[in-house]
Amino acid sequence: MKRTKEDYPTFNLFSIVGIWESVNLNPTVIIYRNDKDYLLSIIYVSETTKQASPATYVIQKDGSQYFIANVSKRLYIDYNPAKDVLSISSLGDYLRN
Template sequence: MKRTKENYPSFNLFSILDTWESVNLNPTVIIYWNNKEYLLSIIYVSETSKQASPATYEIQQDDSQYFITVASKRLYIDYDPARDILSISSLGDYLRN
């Protein structure tokens, strides 16, 4: 497939490797490379026990968008390099920690 703007994401996953904090008080997100694939972990913290429990998902690509699949639902990942803001559909915006 020819690499064009229509079929390739506007950012490289390497540029978003980091820990991200939600601006809407959603769970913290960590994006990392495990020498095979890019992964996104959502860190859920129990309000009662204060225990952290991660849920990890493989970042996949569909045409020009990155996404993870959570409970049979796609959550799309976007990144604005000018503002350094990560956006995850249904979770909102994230700032680099």
């Protein structure tokens, strides 16, 4: 099968490494690289105890889309380099901190 431009992501993961804050008051996201994988950590803060607890996921690729597998669903990741805005499905938009 011949691969087309749609089979490749429109950005590379290196360009989204960093700390991202939600514009919708969702949890902060940190994207970083370990030896071979890119990881996405979501920092949840308990409203009652004020304790932070991260949940870390490996960023995976399916054709031209990046995603994380969160319990039983996929959260898709997109990036607009012109506006420097990260979008995560069901969490909304994030701005670089």
